[in-house]
Amino acid sequence: MTRVRVVAPRSSARTTPERAESAEQTEVGQLFVRSLIRSQLRLAVVVALGFLVILGAFPALLALVPGLAETTVAGIPFDWLMLGIGLYPVIGLSAWLFVRAANRNEARYRDLADDR
Amino acid sequence: MNPAIAIAAFAAVSIATAAIGFHGLRISRTTGDFYVASRTVRPWWNASAIGGEYLSAASFLGVAGLILLSGTDALWFPIGYTAGYLMLLLFVAAPLRRSGAYTIPDFTEARLDSRVVRRVTSAVVVIVGWLYIVPQLHGAALTIRATTGLPSWVGPVAVVIVVCLTVVAGGMRSITFVQAFQYWLKLTALAVPVIFVLLVLAGNGAQPVAPAAVNPTGQPPGGLYQNVSLLVALLFGTLGLPHVLVRFYTNPDGQSARRTTLIVLGLLSLFYLFPTALGMAARMFAPELASTGRADAVVLLMPGYLVGGVAGELLSALVVAGAFAAFLSTTSGLVVSLAGVISQDVLDGSVRGFRLAAVLSALVPLGFAFLTDSLALAGSVGMVFAFTASTVCPVLLLGIWWRGLTDIGAISGILTGALLCGGAMVAGAFLGAGDTPVWLAQPAAWTVPAAFAVMVLASRATRGRIPRTLTRVMTRLHTPERPLSTSR
Numbered sequence: 001m002t003r004v005r006v007v008a009p010r011s012s013a014r015t016t017p018e019r020a021e022s023a024e025q026t027e028v029g030q031l032f033v034r035s036l037i038r039s040q041l042r043l044a045v046v047v048a049l050g051f052l053v054i055l056g057a058f059p060a061l062l063a064l065v066p067g068l069a070e071t072t073v074a075g076i077p078f079d080w081l082m083l084g085i086g087l088y089p090v091i092g093l094s095a096w097l098f099v100r101a102a103n104r105n106e107a108r109y110r111d112l113a114d115d116r
Numbered sequence: 117m118n119p120a121i122a123i124a125a126f127a128a129v130s131i132a133t134a135a136i137g138f139h140g141l142r143i144s145r146t147t148g149d150f151y152v153a154s155r156t157v158r159p160w161w162n163a164s165a166i167g168g169e170y171l172s173a174a175s176f177l178g179v180a181g182l183i184l185l186s187g188t189d190a191l192w193f194p195i196g197y198t199a200g201y202l203m204l205l206l207f208v209a210a211p212l213r214r215s216g217a218y219t220i221p222d223f224t225e226a227r228l229d230s231r232v233v234r235r236v237t238s239a240v241v242v243i244v245g246w247l248y249i250v251p252q253l254h255g256a257a258l259t260i261r262a263t264t265g266l267p268s269w270v271g272p273v274a275v276v277i278v279v280c281l282t283v284v285a286g287g288m289r290s291i292t293f294v295q296a297f298q299y300w301l302k303l304t305a306l307a308v309p310v311i312f313v314l315l316v317l318a319g320n321g322a323q324p325v326a327p328a329a330v331n332p333t334g335q336p337p338g339g340l341y342q343n344v345s346l347l348v349a350l351l352f353g354t355l356g357l358p359h360v361l362v363r364f365y366t367n368p369d370g371q372s373a374r375r376t377t378l379i380v381l382g383l384l385s386l387f388y389l390f391p392t393a394l395g396m397a398a399r400m401f402a403p404e405l406a407s408t409g410r411a412d413a414v415v416l417l418m419p420g421y422l423v424g425g426v427a428g429e430l431l432s433a434l435v436v437a438g439a440f441a442a443f444l445s446t447t448s449g450l451v452v453s454l455a456g457v458i459s460q461d462v463l464d465g466s467v468r469g470f471r472l473a474a475v476l477s478a479l480v481p482l483g484f485a486f487l488t489d490s491l492a493l494a495g496s497v498g499m500v501f502a503f504t505a506s507t508v509c510p511v512l513l514l515g516i517w518w519r520g521l522t523d524i525g526a527i528s529g530i531l532t533g534a535l536l537c538g539g540a541m542v543a544g545a546f547l548g549a550g551d552t553p554v555w556l557a558q559p560a561a562w563t564v565p566a567a568f569a570v571m572v573l574a575s576r577a578t579r580g581r582i583p584r585t586l587t588r589v590m591t592r593l594h595t596p597e598r599p600l601s602t603s604r
């Protein structure tokens with residue numbers, strides 16, 4: 001068996017894939033691409049802001065409602081429950097909603113690009 | 117605890133790691149396998165591997181230690197570590213996978229069509245990687261010191277040797293299996309003792325020594341600026357970590373990159389319940405552990421402290437195994453990604469070069485670890501997050517979403533972030549933990565906006581340098597993979 005020298009394909013990101021050709025070469029194709037990027041960015045920003053608002057609301061609620069932080073549920077203070085457990089479902093839900101909507105945006109883009 | 121048990125636990129984890137690593141050797145055959153597992157890793161495997169790699173000494177030991185010290189302020193650490201992945205999912209996961217690049221420097225070079233940008237990004241990535249490996253080695257030193265009585269240096273040296281052997285033997289392919297295994301090992305190694313400790317506490321009706329709200333150290337609470345700045349660092353730092361990004365290239369396409377991240381979020385949320393519970397139990401039932409100055413060892417000491425006897429020894433051994441899994445997995449993940457960058461930029465990109473680079477990327481932080489002293493683990497890792505958030509994060513976010521980015525803009529932004537944040541870290545090190553003002557100790561809240569602002573303004577000023585390949589690259593980043601022509 002001969003020894004073959006394997007070398008990393010340098011900067012593979014530079015090569016143009018076939019799939020993108022029609023999308024990038026025509027004006028209509030670019031219009032679709034731009035609108036896809038815009039809708040994906042809008043979606044990401046909306047989900048991020050929504051999450052940050054909820055994130056900020058947790059400590060704000062604790063600071064504004066007197067006595068809430070000292071309330072205990074099953075021996076555990078309420079602020080520990082909120083920050084230690086309560087925020088994780090919010091993260092998961094935001095992520096799940098985003099993935100669904102992002103895939104839907106892409107499906108819509110595909111339909112448009114295929115119909116052309 | 118009995119030193120022999122701790123040593124046996126470490127040996128078992130090392131042997132299991134090496135065994136899975138060598139098993140992978142039979143599978144990896146091409147350079148593609150070596151670097152990114154030929155992009156054929158399934159989402160569940162990949163997600164477990166990401167979780168395994170991400171849960172470092174800071175998560176396994178540091179979070180519980182910090183909760184013991186600073187209570188609810190410390191709860192922002194696990195929240196930030198997890199929510200960082202949400203940001204990664206929203207802004208980076210799918211486009212980065214679609215860029216088809218192997219490393220962050222590959223991405224920036226392709227996006228901005230500039231070798232200089234590549235060089236600058238490579239330098240930043242290597243610095244980030246080295247900074248991140250040092251706390252892992254500190255964690256290993258702490259664990260060895262707290263559990264076996266051997267000299268501290270044994271821990272870091274052992275970790276570096278095992279990591280070098282695994283990475284040199286199998287590259288990324290076997291690393292994926294090693295990392296996936298280590299997530300589940302870490303989860304078990306923390307969950308079982310925590311549940312046991314809680315059951316024992318509930319069973320013998322132990323009364324808390326102090327309510328959770330009582331502060332065992334007398335340190336003042338963090339305040340609003342500190343928490344906000346920390347969250348900025350953790351939310352935006354995660355998406356620039358080199359060992360996290362390289363994992364996304366092993367997804368078959370952009371949509372599976374998203375699915376993988378979704379699973380990762382679940383795995384991380386599940387994991388962080390346990391250090392949180394342990395830290396809180398320690399605060400209520402063993403607050404004296406905080407005053408020994410070894411709060412980071414609380415995860416290692418609690419089972420023996422509260423359970424005792426043979427059961428306590430066995431649980432301690434399990435925790436030690438999990439801790440070493442954390443040091444080994446994060447260090448090897450970082451070494452793989454650093455070796456990828458160094459071997460492609462400095463050496464010739466061959467498998468031999470990769471191996472050489474791997475050894476190099478593990479030895480340099482080992483030297484650093486001997487020269488520096490261990491601070492709070494979660495805190496020192498937090499500084500690395502601030503540094504990535506000020507350097508890699510702006511160039512990734514603007515590169516993916518903004519057409520106006522230029523090479524000059526990217527370089528000036530990265531250098532601004534690196535100088536400001538690096539300067540704050542150096543100044544903080546000189547002043548000492550007690551005398552550092554909070555805006556220097558948690559710099560992300562002003563260094564990240566500064567880096568973004570400079571990057572945008574410098575790009576605006578050099579508008580003529582927008583690369584001609586822009587349209588092609590942006591199309592590639594954002595359009596789904598399935599060929600458009602097949603259905604016509």
